[in-house]
Amino acid sequence: MRLAALLLALAGPAAAQTCGGPFPAFLDGLVQEATTKGHDSATTRAFLATANQDQSVLAADRRQGIFQRPFLDFSRAVISAGRLQNGARQYERHRATFDRIEQDFGVSPGVLLAFWALETDYGAVQGDFNTLDALVTLAHDCRRPELFRPQIFAALELYERGDFDPATTTGAWAGEIGMVQMLPEDILENGRDGDGDGKVSLKTSPQDALLSGAAMLRSLGWRAGEPWLQEVTVPDTLDWSLTGTDTRLPIADWQAMGVAARTGPLTDGLDASLLLPQGRNGPAFLAYPNFDVFFEWNQSFTYVTTAAYMATRLMGAPVYDAGNPDPGLSPDQMEELQRRLQARGRDVGDVDGILGAKTRNAVQEVQQELGLPADAWPTPDLLNRL
Template identity: 60%
Template structure:
């Protein structure tokens, strides 16, 4: 049924597979549901399935509250990684690798994605399927699609969920994360519809209950976003005394041979022949990594620098890497000081994005540029000295 339905969607005229115009956000929720139902039908969902999907849907205030109160990514890399990575979780990941060896081998053979990466996402997203979220997914998606903050992101997810419902792959009682992600690896409906894999051969793609479906769907999604088969993503390294800190950060990429010539050494093994950047998630006094093109693909799964770096590091641990050298980094700025720093950086013309106290990629790059200008160690890690100097 799924193959036939998707074939019909592909064969349909463009006006059937793409909504003519987005439903207006805000306003009366009932009118919004009617507009979205019409869009779903225009996008190819059978009218009976669309009517069933939208009937009885409601707004969920808890979803909006969660959307406006994210704070976990204000943690430092050391705090975040140590809270998510334990000996027990590492042992469970390796046990799952052995238990589902055939599935992971298939993911590696067909999509080129390492099992360590897939296991890390599975662990972080749902603790290997144990905690998949208890928000009603239909209501969550419709709430966010109706909200005027990001309707362009969530209205297509509503349409995809309606199409999954028509395929018998989305029950109206489906639960997941507040932002609409579903299943063991927490994928959004549009990704499931377009890149989901029936890993267990039962004719359905059910990421909530089938490890094979979840693992292979995650692998296919990463491949779609540019994962390069057989290549690493992160290596812990040591840096020499007197290293030029301004060369660190994701904006500077050089061949590993160039880094080796500057004294950058892997803690174990040899460096691959790849373009790489030096990453100091907590400044020059903390752990140091070389990251490669595959590291950047992690951001297609989650946009948080801290989440991505922790997942990339945990992936290497699952595959046998040793624990990082934590070092003794300078303490992180308190929230109010970080926000004050972002305001100063923005006033100087830097694009730091939203002033939210989160040390994201934009803020790190701005910090490093100001450190260079002021003659401070340019490692991208904000300190009280930098704040005072600004």
């Protein structure tokens, strides 16, 4: 359910079909494309010799209902006291590595600890899907071949280096490998030997995994030493149409409107967006520019906001003020809302029952049209009005 790189270049044209069709012909097309990229055909065939389609990968790809849960439910479910305590222990255990990361990359320990926790429970659950099978299955499937096909050739390059065994390398259903779940292309570009043994071992070395994750965050645009998310209080008189990830204003402007940090000071000199994961009556956060980098790791608003919030908790922030949000919609109601928004000409992306960025934007627009508080939180009342 998690994809480590979301802005991959499209694969070049293959000699055979780029997705779908008979699977043996698809593999032949991979060999032909690899040859045009300079790989030895015999080596490529050896690499692909054990490749099989895995229907359980497709089932996992279609089954991502966890993201239908609202922020409060999701964050409470995954940010347990045990995970926070384990995070504190891991920080002390690997303090030298975290200090090195802060010095070299400017990434806070809390950010990497949060990803480490949410991706693999600090390395305990890294996934048991065969990585090559996962990649060829998802590349053959025509839903997102442009994302997964390049990863096959990246895995081939790792294989040529002796760093990937197609028969035994395992990880998540979407092809990510290791403690912080990185795709092969990201390992090629950002893999780091953190423990000094001459290898990049993301499955067994916390030092390698953490340093590689930090390198990837920097490559995705992380701004050294800057914050990413901060809980705030907001006045009832706020113009709610200014909230959401699409609007970014200087901190001074937010302060002038009555937005204040719940603890500590706001960071002057930066722009930020005001996030209301469950509307104006729920928790509120200012999202600084580094928050955007979380979306390069994963595209789910709920997951990203939870990861960013957990990172602040791991660095000492208090539990959020949950407030008293208005009731939300069930997955079935959310799908019906998406259909009704589509009927009004709004782009909601897929009708999947998930409150993603496009659906939030559409909700906010129709709230403004109907004269409702435009906080992008869909309620039964909104659904009835539509």
